[in-house]
Every structure is written in structure tokens, then in C-alpha cells.
Amino acid sequence: MKTIKCVSAGFGGQGVLTVGQLIAILAMDKDLAVSWMPSYGPEMRGGTANCHVVIDAKEVSSPLIAEGITHLLAMNQPALDKFLPRCAEDVVIVTNASLVKNVPSDFKGSLIPIDFNQIAQDLNELKVANMAAFGALLRTMPMFSREDGIEAIIKKLGKKNESLTELNIKAFEMGYAKEA
Amino acid sequence: MSKVLMKGNEAIAQAAIAAGCNAFFGYPITPQNELIEYMSKYMPDKGAFVQAESELAAINMVYGAAAAGARAMTSSSSPGLALKQEGISYCAGAELPAVIVSVSRGGPGLGGILPAQGDYNQATRGGGNGDYKVIVLAPNGVQEATEMVRKAFYLADTYRNPVIVLADGVIGQMMEPVEINTEALPLIAKPWASDGNLSRGHRNVVNSLFLNPVELEKHNQDLRAKYDLIEEKEVDYELSHDENAEVMFVAYGTPSRIVKAAIENLKAEGINACLFRPKTLYPFPYEALKKAAQGKKFVLCAELSMGQMIQDVRLSLEGSVPAHFYGRAGGMVFEPKELVNAVKDHLGGR
Structure with missing residues (x-):
């Protein structure tokens, strides 16, 4: 398989680390090798957060993605600005459309802009915007199904916050179904 | 058991408990805080957890617990390890099994908190006094870190020597699928331990002080013979x-x-x-x-x-x-x- 080098990035509090963990869980459950590496320390205190998820068939070589990002979730403009130069040419970028306005006109990869905040607002729960983003991002990874995604949400978040699970899944499905 | 996705720091802590660690002493420092956090949550059911007042206190608590026969452990990061050096030399001198996890970061001095390997010499040469050696294991991922922590307790008990598991900030912070060996690590008899057992008829004294130079030279020769054995048997690559x-x-x-x-x-x-x-x-x-x-x-x-x-x-x-x-x-x-x-x-x- 072609190595997946996925970066999930945004403001602290937008839940980008959780999105990365959900993808890592999916990969683990498919018996693939996977690593999840968060930004930590002072980088977090500046208000930005990101994580690197690398998925490979047998072994993850470097858990840090220096270049060749294949999948990028940019939940805000700084996230896109920071990671765009490190993307592969055929990258798939999912953006949080209301907060990411400027995409360079010469960008050649696939762009999927979706207003995740709007989806969350429609569900009256701003916290679930990241689940909608998870849905949209997952759809760009054909090795995982919609059902896999729901299972991962239940596995990772079901116990922690049962009352939110239903909304999490609803947001996920809306993000998954949304046409860019 | 199926694999779980775990952060290196937490997986190391869980593996240590699974390996029979029953005394943990630590002091917080990034990037190994999750290790202590995990211990604070789960160690009280198994034995002793103390958040010490300093790194110095933590390593000396390890000395005390190990002297009493416990499977004792501490963890820290680079500047914290620097503070522990005296205690590590004392553990080596008194031939105490101790496991020290070092999740290293940039230096010198307070340095930074991101991953680095500037502590190779600190771990392998040490900053404590005297002719002593510390076994140093270097994992390259979360799974191996858990295996090496387990091995560290085995080696520490077998050779009555401190063992450092030298990880870096990436291994501490990263999550990877991991399967932790939960099989009990057989206890090795510690007839030398100063454990309050009065039925032996004599007192066990654990000490690194030898004022008689003849005795101290003999002690150094015995330690050297032990290190020779370690060098013969424990090389891994x-x-x-x-x-x-x-x-x-x-x-x-x-x-x-x-x-x-x-x-x-x-x-x-x-x-x-x-x-x-x-x-x-x-x-x-x-x-x-x-x-x-x-x-x-x-x-x-x-x-x-x-x-x-x-x-x-x-x-x-x-x-x-x-x-x-x-x-x-x-x-x-x-x-x-x-x-x-x-x-x-x-x-x-x-």
C-alpha cells in the first residue's frame, strides 16, 4: 500500500487530535501499522494543535511527517498555511470552509471545502464540528468505510461521553455525506 | 489480548506495573508527565506511589525502596536525570536494582522540551562518581519501549544494578498500537534486602560506604566482574x-x-x-x-x-x-x- 501521511491541524480545542486518534484506531483495527504523534509543549500554548498520523502496511518508518503529506485536515487558515508547503502534489485537503478562505490559486491537489461549523451549528452542538470533519476526511480514504468510522467513534468516545455519541455520529455522517 | 492505541509514556507505565513494579517515585517534567500521571492513578492499588519534592528525593526514595526489596522505579527527562546522577551512583555502589526511565529532551541546561538525544553520554557514562556502569536500553517505538521496561526490571533484579530505559520525546508522546505483556515477571529472591525480616539471625545492611581501601578495591573488582558478565551476555542490536x-x-x-x-x-x-x-x-x-x-x-x-x-x-x-x-x-x-x-x-x- 501507499503510505498514508495524514496531518490534522487547527486551533487548540477544535478536536483535531481526536480526529487523528480516530483514524489511528481505524488503521490499528485493520491490522495496519500506524503512529500518531501530537504537537506538544509550547507549540500547543500558541493556540494551534496538530497531529501526524502515518499508516503503512507493515511498519511505520518515521512517525514525523516532514514532507509528502497525502491527507490534510485544515480546520483553520494557519493550519493550511503551515502544512501546504509540506504536501505531496496529489494531496487531498479537507478544509473547514468558514475559517479557511485563502487557498493558493496554483494549488493542484484535491480540495474539499466544507463548512463544519455550520454542520455543528445545525446540530446545536459546536463541539461536534470535528466529527463532521472526521467524516469528510475519512471519505477520502477508501480503505475505510463509513461503518468503520462509526465503530471507531463508539470505541473511542462512546464511554467518555455517552450523551454526545449520538450527535457525534450524526455529525460524522453529515460530514461524510457532504459534497464539497 | 488485542492491541490498544497508547501513548508511549502511558504504555511504559502500564508495562512497568505489569512487570511487577510496586514502588514508583517521580517528579513532573515534560515530556514524560503522562508516565507519572498514569502511575499516580494506577500504582496506589499495587504498591507505593510518591510524587517526591524533587528529582533528588525521588531517586533516593528508589534507593530506599530497592534496598527493602521492592521493584522500584523512577522516571524523568534530561535536566531531571542530571539531578538523579548522585543517587544512581549510590544505587550502583550499593548494588541495588532500580529502573530509571529517561524521556530525553533538548539541552544543555533547561534546554527545551522537544525530542533530542543529547543524553547518550549522560546515560552511558553517567554523572555520578566512581567506577560504575548502568545498563542502558534504547527503544525505537512504543511497543519496544514496553518490552524494554519489562526487560529492565529483569536485568535490574538479575544483576542488582540500575537500568536506564533511554527513550526520547517522540516515543514518550507518540501513540502506537501496543500489546503489553501481562505475564507475571518471576520474582528473583533478594536475600540481601534490608526488609525488616528478623528471622534470619543477622541484619542485612545496604550501603555504598567502604572505608577500608582493601574492601573497597575488592568491591570495585567485584563490580567490574559483574560488568564484564553484562558485556558478555546482554549486548543487543x-x-x-x-x-x-x-x-x-x-x-x-x-x-x-x-x-x-x-x-x-x-x-x-x-x-x-x-x-x-x-x-x-x-x-x-x-x-x-x-x-x-x-x-x-x-x-x-x-x-x-x-x-x-x-x-x-x-x-x-x-x-x-x-x-x-x-x-x-x-x-x-x-x-x-x-x-x-x-x-x-x-x-x-x-
Whole structure:
């Protein structure tokens, strides 16, 4: 398989680390090798957060993605600005459309802009915007199904916050179904 | 048991408890805080957890608990390890089994909190006084970190010696699927322990003070004999063998994985390289490294430091093969392409 080098990035509090963990869980459950590496320390205190998820068939070589990002979730403009130069040419970028306005006109990869905040607002729960983003991002990874995604949400978040699970899944499905 | 996705720090803590650790003493420092946090939550059911008032206190609590026969452990990061050096020398002098996890970060001084390997010398040479050695294990991922922590308790008990598990910030912070060995690690009898047992008829005294020079020399000779045995029996390494390799990388910990990516990239450009990865930094695999390097154009030692393990690499090679160094520091981590370029430069701009 072609190595997946996925970066999930945004403001602290937008839940980008959780999105990365959900993808890592999916990969683990498919018996693939996977690593999840968060930004930590002072980088977090500046208000930005990101994580690197690398998925490979047998072994993850470097858990840090220096270049060749294949999948990028940019939940805000700084996230896109920071990671765009490190993307592969055929990258798939999912953006949080209301907060990411400027995409360079010469960008050649696939762009999927979706207003995740709007989806969350429609569900009256701003916290679930990241689940909608998870849905949209997952759809760009054909090795995982919609059902896999729901299972991962239940596995990772079901116990922690049962009352939110239903909304999490609803947001996920809306993000998954949304046409860019 | 199926695999779970776990952060290195937490997985190390869980593996330590599974290996029978029953006394943990720590003091917070990034990037190993999750380890102490996990211990604070789960250790009280198993034994003693103390958040000490300082690193110094923590290592001396380890000394005390180990002297009483406990499977004792502490963890810290670079500047914290510096503070523990005196206690580590005392543990070695008193022949106490102790496990010390070092999740290293950039230095010197307070340095930074991102991953680095500037503590190779600190771990393998130590900053405590006297002729002593500490076994040093260097994992390159979360799964291996859990296995090495388990092994560390076994080695500590077997040799009555401190063992350092030297991880870096990436291993501490990263999540990977992990399966922790929950089989009980057999207890090794500790008839020397000062455990309050009055039925022996004599008192066990645990001490590192020998005022009689004849006795102290004998103690040093006994320790040396023990280290000889460790050097004979416990060397461990991984060699990604490639008969056609013209270049051999040497790297440990997280950088060894980046090297693997570089080797793939080099292969795509028609350059064959292999990796020699020491898993024990003390005892260092001197002979195996020299043997593996024979016939290579050169060895490239890649570290997240300004050059520490390279000294052991050169000691191994004894001049038989040229050894070059590539390093980044301060939390900057090299990319595979930097290593590819370094190899090409040394090959003469190919």
C-alpha cells in the first residue's frame, strides 16, 4: 500500500487530535501499522494543535511527517498555511470552509471545502464540528468505510461521553455525506 | 489480548506495573508527565506511589525502596536525570536494582522540551562518581519501549544494578498500537534486602560506604566482574541486513526509524544502505558493529545530538571503516532527505 501521511491541524480545542486518534484506531483495527504523534509543549500554548498520523502496511518508518503529506485536515487558515508547503502534489485537503478562505490559486491537489461549523451549528452542538470533519476526511480514504468510522467513534468516545455519541455520529455522517 | 492505541509514556507505565513494579517515585517534567500521571492513578492499588519534592528525593526514595526489596522505579527527562546522577551512583555502589526511565529532551541546561538525544553520554557514562556502569536500553517505538521496561526490571533484579530505559520525546508522546505483556515477571529472591525480616539471625545492611581501601578495591573488582558478565551476555542490536549495501547507518531510538525511510529513498536512487541499531547502549555492541561495517564504504552515525554515540561507533570500528556523523539538536529532527543528501555528499556527490 501507499503510505498514508495524514496531518490534522487547527486551533487548540477544535478536536483535531481526536480526529487523528480516530483514524489511528481505524488503521490499528485493520491490522495496519500506524503512529500518531501530537504537537506538544509550547507549540500547543500558541493556540494551534496538530497531529501526524502515518499508516503503512507493515511498519511505520518515521512517525514525523516532514514532507509528502497525502491527507490534510485544515480546520483553520494557519493550519493550511503551515502544512501546504509540506504536501505531496496529489494531496487531498479537507478544509473547514468558514475559517479557511485563502487557498493558493496554483494549488493542484484535491480540495474539499466544507463548512463544519455550520454542520455543528445545525446540530446545536459546536463541539461536534470535528466529527463532521472526521467524516469528510475519512471519505477520502477508501480503505475505510463509513461503518468503520462509526465503530471507531463508539470505541473511542462512546464511554467518555455517552450523551454526545449520538450527535457525534450524526455529525460524522453529515460530514461524510457532504459534497464539497 | 488485542492491541490498544497508547501513548508511549502511558504504555511504559502500564508495562512497568505489569512487570511487577510496586514502588514508583517521580517528579513532573515534560515530556514524560503522562508516565507519572498514569502511575499516580494506577500504582496506589499495587504498591507505593510518591510524587517526591524533587528529582533528588525521588531517586533516593528508589534507593530506599530497592534496598527493602521492592521493584522500584523512577522516571524523568534530561535536566531531571542530571539531578538523579548522585543517587544512581549510590544505587550502583550499593548494588541495588532500580529502573530509571529517561524521556530525553533538548539541552544543555533547561534546554527545551522537544525530542533530542543529547543524553547518550549522560546515560552511558553517567554523572555520578566512581567506577560504575548502568545498563542502558534504547527503544525505537512504543511497543519496544514496553518490552524494554519489562526487560529492565529483569536485568535490574538479575544483576542488582540500575537500568536506564533511554527513550526520547517522540516515543514518550507518540501513540502506537501496543500489546503489553501481562505475564507475571518471576520474582528473583533478594536475600540481601534490608526488609525488616528478623528471622534470619543477622541484619542485612545496604550501603555504598567502604572505608577500608582493601574492601573497597575488592568491591570495585567485584563490580567490574559483574560488568564484564553484562558485556558478555546482554549486548543487543538489530541489523537490517543488505548484502549489497555500500553504506551503513548507525542510529538508535526514533532516528533509527527516520533512517529506515532514508534507506528506502536511497534505494530508489540506486544506492544501497543498511542500518545497524544498538538496542543496548551499555553494553554497546562494539564487536557486532565492527563486523557489520566490514566492506562498507563508510558508516554514517545519525543522532539527534551534536555527536555522542559516534565516539562508541569509532571505538567499535577501530579505524577499519571511515565513520561520518550527521546530527540535529535542540528538538529539531532530521528529515530522511537530509540523511540521503549526507550519504550522497560522502559518496562524492553522486
